[in-house]
Amino acid sequence: MEKMSIKAIKAQLNEIIDAKDPKLVEFRQDNRKGVQQALDQWQKKQAKQVALKQKYNDMSVFEIEKKAQGFQAICGIDEVGRGPLAGPVVAAAVILNDEHAILGLNDSKQLSAHKREELVQEIKKNARAIGIGEATAEEIDQLNIYQATKVAMQRAIDQLEIAPDCLLIDAMVLDNGLPQEKIIKGDARSVSIAAASIIAKVYRDEWMAKYGENYPAYGFANNAGYGTKEHLKAIDEQGILPIHRKTFAPIKNK
Template sequence: MEREAISAIKNHLVEVSSLTDPYVQQLRFDERKGVQQLLKQLEKRLAKEQFLKEQFYNMQTFERSCYKNGYHYLAGIDEVGRGPLAGPVVAAAVILPEDNELLGLNDSKQLSGKKRLELAEKIQQQAVAIGIGEVSAETIDKVNIYQASKIAMKKAVENLFVTPDYLLIDAMSLETQLPQEKIIKGDARSISIAAASIIAKVYRDQLMTEYHKHYPYYAFDKNAGYGTKAHLTGLSEYGITSIHRKSYAPIKKYL
């Protein structure tokens, strides 16, 4: 009897979701090296999927507690851009549906650029509402970055087209009548905050890429305004721009 082609086995295994599947058990008797390699790849894929499911469940702890207490529109809030020498600080507020399926959510800093873009698209497709808050370098210089981050977060909440009934905020409290919880390292502990972290990061990176077109000497499309070598070289050769934070070192020395 002719054995199944390895290419056909590979296609079949894409649909397999358990190592106890009879088809998998049958393949274990196939001594071909290619088949055994496919089984190893299957084991690796299923292990990763199980890890992501467990991570997803653990990162819903705060959300489950809120739902249990009668809240339904939970806004996860996070900001990006405190450290750069140029550009705004950006916050995002994201309300996810209770039955969302967003495996792989995590602190945006822990994800590759490609993965952030992939997840940002999924978040935009599934979210109940998304709000963005942006505060300029000029305002950052006037009020300091901590206060500017708060302002950005408030703006993000105000820009939600669905009013949240509870706020989950990364490491900060906001002056608002809405009930809230401040969560340290929330972008790695809450799916709602992780979603906001990803949305804010992708939004700001794209914004800085646009700024690069106007100010091409600082590599904003590569460094998002952070003080990389290319950015510092641009500063030394061309000076500052209108989006540089004048209250930050080393920008001060170019004033």
């Protein structure tokens, strides 16, 4: 009997998700180098999926605990943009579906822009509600960045179509009377907070890039308002913009 082509075997491996699939036994008996390489790649892919599922389970502990306590609308909250010299601080609030499964969720800073874009679509499919809130550069200057972050977070909660009954917040406490838990490094430890981190990051990056279209010298599409060499040079040569934070160095020293 003529052997199956390596291309055909690779196609079948792409469809196999069960390590006990009898086809794998057949393929392992095929001594062709291309077949064995394809099997190695399949095994690495499966190991990666197992690791992603384990990480997802580990990051679901806080949500499982809150659900066991009787909470029904557990909301993850995170912000991006505390450190930049320009632009708003943006917060997102996310209530995930009970059946959510978004493998790959992590702190948005640990993900590529492409992966964040992919995950935003998955989060939207798996969320009961998403809210986004901002605090402007002017508000940051008036309140300080810590208090402005709280304002942005509360605004994100207020935008939710479903009222949360419990909050999981990355390293913050909000004075709003809702049951909540402050989780240090929550964007890497809680699926809900990680989802909020990604939503906020993508939203803010898009906001900065759009604003930067009118001021290309500042490089906002690349630096998101952080004090890069290109950005600082533009401030020196072209001046301070309305979205710059006047209380942040080196701007406050000019």
